[in-house]
Amino acid sequence: MDVHDLTRKLQLQNDSKIVLLVADGLGGLPLTLGGKTELETANTPHLDALTKTGVLGLSTPVLPGITPGSGPGHLGLFGYDPLQYQIGRGVLEGLGIDFDLGPNDVAIRGNFCTLDADGKITDRRAGRIASEIGAKLCEKLDKITIPGVEVFVRPVKEYRLVVVFRGPGLEGNVEDTDPQKTGVPPLDPVARDAGSQKTADVAKEFLRQAKEVLKNDHPANFFTMRGIDRKPPIPSFKEVYGLRAAAIAVYPMYRGLARLVSMDVLDAGQTLDDQCARLEKVWNDYDFFFLHYKYTDSTGEDGNFPEKVKKIEQLDAVMPRIAALKPTVLIVTGDHSTPSKLKSHSWHPVPVLLAADTCRPDACTTFGEQSCLSGGLGQFPAKHLMLLAMAHAGRFEKFGA
Amino acid sequence: MDVHDLTRKLQLQNDSKIVLLVADGLGGLPLTLGGKTELETANTPHLDALTKTGVLGLSTPVLPGITPGSGPGHLGLFGYDPLQYQIGRGVLEGLGIDFDLGPNDVAIRGNFCTLDADGKITDRRAGRIASEIGAKLCEKLDKITIPGVEVFVRPVKEYRLVVVFRGPGLEGNVEDTDPQKTGVPPLDPVARDAGSQKTADVAKEFLRQAKEVLKNDHPANFFTMRGIDRKPPIPSFKEVYGLRAAAIAVYPMYRGLARLVSMDVLDAGQTLDDQCARLEKVWNDYDFFFLHYKYTDSTGEDGNFPEKVKKIEQLDAVMPRIAALKPTVLIVTGDHSTPSKLKSHSWHPVPVLLAADTCRPDACTTFGEQSCLSGGLGQFPAKHLMLLAMAHAGRFEKFGA
Numbered sequence: 001m002d003v004h005d006l007t008r009k010l011q012l013q014n015d016s017k018i019v020l021l022v023a024d025g026l027g028g029l030p031l032t033l034g035g036k037t038e039l040e041t042a043n044t045p046h047l048d049a050l051t052k053t054g055v056l057g058l059s060t061p062v063l064p065g066i067t068p069g070s071g072p073g074h075l076g077l078f079g080y081d082p083l084q085y086q087i088g089r090g091v092l093e094g095l096g097i098d099f100d101l102g103p104n105d106v107a108i109r110g111n112f113c114t115l116d117a118d119g120k121i122t123d124r125r126a127g128r129i130a131s132e133i134g135a136k137l138c139e140k141l142d143k144i145t146i147p148g149v150e151v152f153v154r155p156v157k158e159y160r161l162v163v164v165f166r167g168p169g170l171e172g173n174v175e176d177t178d179p180q181k182t183g184v185p186p187l188d189p190v191a192r193d194a195g196s197q198k199t200a201d202v203a204k205e206f207l208r209q210a211k212e213v214l215k216n217d218h219p220a221n222f223f224t225m226r227g228i229d230r231k232p233p234i235p236s237f238k239e240v241y242g243l244r245a246a247a248i249a250v251y252p253m254y255r256g257l258a259r260l261v262s263m264d265v266l267d268a269g270q271t272l273d274d275q276c277a278r279l280e281k282v283w284n285d286y287d288f289f290f291l292h293y294k295y296t297d298s299t300g301e302d303g304n305f306p307e308k309v310k311k312i313e314q315l316d317a318v319m320p321r322i323a324a325l326k327p328t329v330l331i332v333t334g335d336h337s338t339p340s341k342l343k344s345h346s347w348h349p350v351p352v353l354l355a356a357d358t359c360r361p362d363a364c365t366t367f368g369e370q371s372c373l374s375g376g377l378g379q380f381p382a383k384h385l386m387l388l389a390m391a392h393a394g395r396f397e398k399f400g401a
Numbered sequence: 402m403d404v405h406d407l408t409r410k411l412q413l414q415n416d417s418k419i420v421l422l423v424a425d426g427l428g429g430l431p432l433t434l435g436g437k438t439e440l441e442t443a444n445t446p447h448l449d450a451l452t453k454t455g456v457l458g459l460s461t462p463v464l465p466g467i468t469p470g471s472g473p474g475h476l477g478l479f480g481y482d483p484l485q486y487q488i489g490r491g492v493l494e495g496l497g498i499d500f501d502l503g504p505n506d507v508a509i510r511g512n513f514c515t516l517d518a519d520g521k522i523t524d525r526r527a528g529r530i531a532s533e534i535g536a537k538l539c540e541k542l543d544k545i546t547i548p549g550v551e552v553f554v555r556p557v558k559e560y561r562l563v564v565v566f567r568g569p570g571l572e573g574n575v576e577d578t579d580p581q582k583t584g585v586p587p588l589d590p591v592a593r594d595a596g597s598q599k600t601a602d603v604a605k606e607f608l609r610q611a612k613e614v615l616k617n618d619h620p621a622n623f624f625t626m627r628g629i630d631r632k633p634p635i636p637s638f639k640e641v642y643g644l645r646a647a648a649i650a651v652y653p654m655y656r657g658l659a660r661l662v663s664m665d666v667l668d669a670g671q672t673l674d675d676q677c678a679r680l681e682k683v684w685n686d687y688d689f690f691f692l693h694y695k696y697t698d699s700t701g702e703d704g705n706f707p708e709k710v711k712k713i714e715q716l717d718a719v720m721p722r723i724a725a726l727k728p729t730v731l732i733v734t735g736d737h738s739t740p741s742k743l744k745s746h747s748w749h750p751v752p753v754l755l756a757a758d759t760c761r762p763d764a765c766t767t768f769g770e771q772s773c774l775s776g777g778l779g780q781f782p783a784k785h786l787m788l789l790a791m792a793h794a795g796r797f798e799k800f801g802a
Contacts, residue, residue, distance in 0.1 A: 027761075029759070029761050030761075030762065033453065033454065033762070034762070037761070058779070062800055063404065063407070063785060063788055064778075064781055064785040064788050064789050064792075065785065065787075065788030065789040065790075065791055065792035065793075065797065066407070066411070066788060066792070066797065066800050067792065067797060067798075067799045067800060068799070068800050068801060069799050069800060069801035069802040070801075070802065071801045071802055072800055072801040082800075082801065083402045083407070084402070086801065087801060087802075089802045092801075092802045093802075227802075342759065344799075345799055346759075346792075347789075347792040347797075348761050349761075349779075369761060370763070370764060373763060373764075373775070373777060373779075374775065378779065379779035379780075379781075
């Protein structure tokens with residue numbers, strides 16, 4: 001049984017407020033044997049105080065041992081099985097630049113590349129051209145027209161771009177054209193099934209014209225296509241939980257992920273204070289608030305342990321401001337672990353803090369990985385977190401008589 | 402989604418080495434209230450030392466409360482859902498005598514039995530005839546011919562034998578002929594579906610001839626058939642994990658289970674030292690090593706608590722030799738529990754020790770059931786252990802962007 005068939009049936013309306021604060025890549029590792037993780041090292045008096053009324057645990061984003069990207073990580077937190085709802089790279093890239101993908105859109109991630117006189121790739125990233133140059137080339141490509149299809153070309157950053165084809169009958173099952181190596185020409189777009197033939201044809205015609213358009217723009221005189229895909233049909237947050245949901249996220253990728261489940265994406269400003277101000281302003285207009293904090297992940301990716309500790313402490317500092325709104329349920333967690341030691345996302349379980357008046361307290365008094373290990377929530381799949389949020393918000397009726 | 406669709410997609414190649422050391426039936430129970438289990442009683446300084454860099458947990462072989470046989474126990478450890486991949490007893494028995502079952506083979510476990518003058522069973526195990534007698538009778542039965550089908554008859558031990566029919570169109574869905582009681586004649590082999598009718602016909606003809614062949618061999622003047630089945634199609638270890646896998650197991654059953662997932666089955670000698678010598682010799686030729694140690698199970702089955710303790714200590718003594726090879730991931734666990742107190746396999750969760758540089762340490766300092774209960778791996782399905790092994794070996798790429 002799809003868990004959302006259950007949530008659709010059991011959901012109740014009331015005045016409760018749920019805050020889901022995602023500190024991206026929150027979980028970590030000690031640098032040395034017997035040492036502490038970033039979260040354990042950080043001085044977090046406010047988060048620790050929340051453990052008194054709250055309950056701790058560790059969530060598994062996808063499955064044990066599976067390291068999630070941001071997409072699967074967040075879908076899990078939103079209560080969608082990340083294995084059931086898989087999102088192509090093109091779609092994520094489109095979401096990541098705030099492009100509003102519709103149901104008839106096929107999104108493609110593009111990489112500008114350099115071709116030699118024989119049409120062979122000599123640089124798969126076109127010498128990492130500056131973002132301004134990439135943006136200008138995208139403007140040129142955006143003017144290409146193909147009968148019966150709308151074409152959008154948008155810059156991402158440096159050599160990266162997004163191409164969107166909009167039109168009826170476009171399926172997303174088409175092979176990448178990036179051969180993943182130099183010394184060979186880019187591949188032709190090949191449909192993996194009959195339904196995607198039109199998309200492959202459109203892509204081929206687009207690339208034919210693009211080669212002409214870019215021929216004098218060395219080193220970025222062509223581009224390859226990857227992650228050609230459509231936005232998967234995902235039931236809305238409103239429908240599956242009955243929640244009016246607002247996303248207050250600074251970075252486009254996370255705004256895009258919230259948009260994927262039809263949250264309202266609000267202006268979040270640039271800082272945690274901006275985000276808190278927005279939260280206070282719209283407090284009465286929504287039932288559920290997704291706040292995203294990027295810097296615990298980016299410092300982890302940089303392998304900068306002390307800086308990740310500092311970013312956690314900065315997050316801790318705004319907790320009183322959020323708590324002052326008296327949310328019925330306040331959850332602080334991550335979408336995955338990003339240990340500074342590994343300089344990358346990892347598969348390690350993610351610390352979870354859930355504070356509500358209806359928690360059965362555990363013995364934990366600090367928010368950290370070791371502490372979470374003996375927390376009342378145990379270890380559980382991230383996709384079940386929303387069920388707990390709904391329950392503690394009094395938003396589920398009894399199942400069965 | 403099949404978890405192996407995921408592992409096929411995410412698997413990476415590198416130089417890492419994974420050792421899975423299975424101490425059969427490792428988990429135990431205290432004999433008295435407040436007492437310790439076999440593993441907790443054993444003096445295991447080397448295993449305990451591994452807990453410092455490692456992480457502990459408890460695995461559930463099939464489902465809580467379900468006691469597994471060796472087949473499901475090992476398939477779970479190899480990462481195959483034991484409920485999805487079920488292996489008939491005939492197939493297991495065939496694997497257990499190193500018989501190389503092919504895709505067109507139907508394997509049957511046979512029990513020599515004693516029939517009276519009326520054809521009724523008087524002894525379902527033919528007075529537990531000596532293995533030599535069983536072997537001679539099997540030689541006679543092996544000469545039986547049936548048009549269009551190859552027939553193989555092999556002795557197992559005492560009154561037990563294996564019959565294999567090889568040929569096209571043989572399905573395995575046929576009822577046992579063992580009536581499970583005395584005083585009645587053996588049953589006829591009855592097909593449970595149309596596709597298995599040919600197998601039932603072949604079995605019937607074989608039994609007709611066998612009765613004639615054995616008529617003067619009282620007390621073993623006939624035999625019954627059980628667990629008639631084909632080898633299920635199981636994707637290979639190489640394919641689902643990209644691992645060159647070697648099995649270093651002394652006992653045929655475990656060699657057979659490794660063969661089932663297409664591991665290379667190596668000469669393992671007779672002792673742990675032999676196994677270690679083999680491991681050292683082939684260290685550079687494989688990525689994954691399955692070592693099997695039988696005696697923790699057999700002493701448990703005997704109800705011999707102190708002997709099981711001793712066998713665990715003997716295992717502990719070879720740990721330095723394995724650790725000296727510096728495996729990237731070293732796992733020590735069991736395929737199920739075999740508490741001496743119960744003298745049988747049991748459903749109790751199984752201690753797991755996973756040592757790798759990428760572990761998030763827990764507070765455990767000894768390897769035992771109580772200790773594992775607070776381990777960082779928590780309690781988890783055994784079929785997820787391979788995912789963790791692959792992750793810690795750096796052999797998975799990120800899932801989704």
